[in-house]
Structures are given as structure tokens and as C-alpha cells.
Amino acid sequence: MSSLPLAVARRHRRGVRHTLDVRVSPYAYVAPFLLLFCAFGLFPLAYTAWVSLHDWTLLSDEHAFVGAANYATLLADGYFWNAVFNTLSIGVLSTAPQLVLAIWLAHLLNRPLRFQTLFRVSLLLPNVTSVVAVVVIFSQLFGRDFGLINWVLSWFGAGAVDWAAGTATSHVALSTMIMWRWTGYNALIFLAAMQAVPRELYEAATLDGASGFTQLRRITLPMIRPTIVFVVVVSTIGAMQIIAEPLLFSASSGAGGVGASGGPDRQYQTLALFVYEQGFTKFDFGYAAAASWLMFAAVVLVAGVNYLLTRRMRGGLA
The missing domain is CATH 1.10.3720.10 (MetI-like)
Incomplete structure (x- = not known):
């Protein structure tokens, strides 16, 4: 009789692992690409848009906001x-x-x-x-x-x-x-x-x-x-x-x-x-x-x- 709860617990763990594998694994596989894309693609893109709204030169310490003037x-x-x-x-x-x-x-x-x-x-x-x-x-x-x-x-x-x-x-x-x-x-x-x-x-x-x-x-x-x-x-x-x-x-x-x-x-x-x-x-x-x-x-x-x-x-x- 004691083996029945153990079998149910094992079946439950297998079900949880299967659910995690189906729902979480795809995101884990694409996570390295997404992290690299955000770091070297999306962030530079957004930062460039921010820079384009400023008077941003190499020799100046302050970068005045100029809006769409550029x-x-x-x-x-x-x-x-x-x-x-x-x-x-x-x-x-x-x-x-x-x-x-x-x-x-x-x-x-x-x-x-x-x-x-x-x-x-x-x-x-x-x-x-x-x-x-x-x-x-x-x-x-x-x-x-x-x-x-x-x-x-x-x-x-x-x-x-x-x-x-x-x-x-x-x-x-x-x-x-x-x-x-x-x-x-x-x-x-x-x-x-x-x-x-x-x-x-x-x-x-x-x-x-x-x-x-x-x-x-x-x-x-x-x-x-x-x-x-x-x-x-x-x-x-x-x-x-x-x-x-x-x-x-x-x-x-x-x-x-x-x-x-x-x-x-x-x-x-x-x-x-x-x-x-x-x-x-x-x-x-x-x-x-x-x-x-x-x-x-x-x-x-x-x-x-x-x-x-x-x-x-x-x-x-x-």
C-alpha cells in the first residue's frame, strides 16, 4: 500500500518536468540570442535615437537637448x-x-x-x-x-x-x-x-x-x-x-x-x-x-x- 503514494508522487514529478520542458525550454533555448540582441542590437538602437535628440559632440562635456533640430x-x-x-x-x-x-x-x-x-x-x-x-x-x-x-x-x-x-x-x-x-x-x-x-x-x-x-x-x-x-x-x-x-x-x-x-x-x-x-x-x-x-x-x-x-x-x- 505504501508504494502507491510513491508512484503517484513520481508521476506528478514527471508531469511537472514535462510541463516545464514544454513551456520553459523553448524560452531557455532562445534566451542567449535575446540577451545578445538586447545588449548589442536593441540597446544601441534606442541609445542612438536618444543621442540624435542632443547636441552631442566628442569635445563637449554637456550634451544639450535639441529635440528634432538635428x-x-x-x-x-x-x-x-x-x-x-x-x-x-x-x-x-x-x-x-x-x-x-x-x-x-x-x-x-x-x-x-x-x-x-x-x-x-x-x-x-x-x-x-x-x-x-x-x-x-x-x-x-x-x-x-x-x-x-x-x-x-x-x-x-x-x-x-x-x-x-x-x-x-x-x-x-x-x-x-x-x-x-x-x-x-x-x-x-x-x-x-x-x-x-x-x-x-x-x-x-x-x-x-x-x-x-x-x-x-x-x-x-x-x-x-x-x-x-x-x-x-x-x-x-x-x-x-x-x-x-x-x-x-x-x-x-x-x-x-x-x-x-x-x-x-x-x-x-x-x-x-x-x-x-x-x-x-x-x-x-x-x-x-x-x-x-x-x-x-x-x-x-x-x-x-x-x-x-x-x-x-x-x-x-x-
Whole structure:
């Protein structure tokens, strides 16, 4: 008779452990990430918003509260709007061709090829290459006097182009660097999505006489639409945060205005580079924090619009 209460007690303890395991364990598993996110993500984000409301410079001991004055000054700053234009221009020039080329490369690699693994691994080489090395090499390719690009253009009678001096030419040069680094990476993402498309669809389309381009347009693109939306949104966010390429381009190309100004006439200063200049060159942290929050709002807005537009591709691709 004494064993019955003991069995009930054991069953009760097992029930309590099971309840705790089901209800508490998931929170314990995600707790390390949440703690790190709050410490290094959420708190800096909130603290930056607080700093943006103050006249906060490195050399001052007191930080006067100025409210939205930093934002008002920023919206009237011509250099800020120049950085917005440069960011959008470089982003469009690098993102749109990059995605088209990535889909085309993925479509080619989705077919039976010899040395298929070698080609797929090769697509990642630009992405794992140091951005400093990429900028140095491409700056030499786009050099005014001895650059390979100008040498090729001279075959067609074109004069030497100072790629780092003009707005349009510098944007083309920077966009080429970004495309070279990220096209292969995005192509592998598209390739993974294409391999999940049922082969029976292609076999049926082949029997119906559909060409490779028709199969790509009618089968592949509609089937990988969620992946296209993901890549477009992520690429847009990345394009809005470009900083390393323009920061190093002046020094590597030998142009004036080396540093965070983005060229002697700020012809390729991006938003991220503008924030860097205000915070770590001029040490105006309040102004830089306000610029970073407007940059954050711009990233959310552009990514949201891009997401909605890409979702509407559904009717056009079907």
C-alpha cells in the first residue's frame, strides 16, 4: 500500500518536468540570442535615437537637448541629399543587373554540365575575396592613364575616361565592383531554389516544344518567386548600406578627396559614408545619429516598396 503514494508522487514529478520542458525550454533555448540582441542590437538602437535628440559632440562635456533640430538641419543639408542620390543611383546600377545576371547564371548551372561542382564553387570566390583587394584591383582596371578599361575603349576611338572624377562614371565603376562580388552568391541562392522545382514540369514543357527561355519564363521564375522576393529585399538593404567600396575607391584610384567625403566633389558619397564622416571625422555624434536613423527609415521604406513591387510580379510571371 505504501508504494502507491510513491508512484503517484513520481508521476506528478514527471508531469511537472514535462510541463516545464514544454513551456520553459523553448524560452531557455532562445534566451542567449535575446540577451545578445538586447545588449548589442536593441540597446544601441534606442541609445542612438536618444543621442540624435542632443547636441552631442566628442569635445563637449554637456550634451544639450535639441529635440528634432538635428533632423531639421539634416533635411536641409545638401550634402545629405547628395548622399541619398548617390546611394540610390549606385544601388539601382548594381542591384538590377546583378539579379538578372544571377538568375541567368543559375539557369545555366541548373542544367547537366561537366565540372558542375567546380563552376558552382567558383561562383563564391568573388564573395570570399577581401573587399580591399577587390577595390584596389578594380580601381586599377578603371584607372585613367593605364587602366585596362580605358585601353579597351581606346580600340573604339574613345578618349581616356577619369572614372573616379565624374558622378556617372564613378557610379558605374563602383556598381561593377559590387556586382562582381555578389552576383555569384545570389546565383547560388537562385540555383538552390531552381533545384527544388519538379523536373517533371521541364520534361512536359520539352515535350510540348517549349524552348529554354520559355521554360525559364513560364516555369522557373514563377516557381522561385519567393526566393526572388527574398534576394531583392536583401540586396536592396545591402545596397543602402554601401560604405567600404566608396571609402577605399578614392585612395586606390589616386583621386583627390581621399576619405569619407566620397571624392573631391562628393560624387560618390553614400548614406553610410555620410554617417561615417559626421560621426568619425567631424565627431558630431548627434548629427550622425540623426542621419543614421533617417538612413534606417530609408532602408525600411525602400525595402518595403521593393517587396511590394516584387510581389506584384506574380501576375506578370504567371
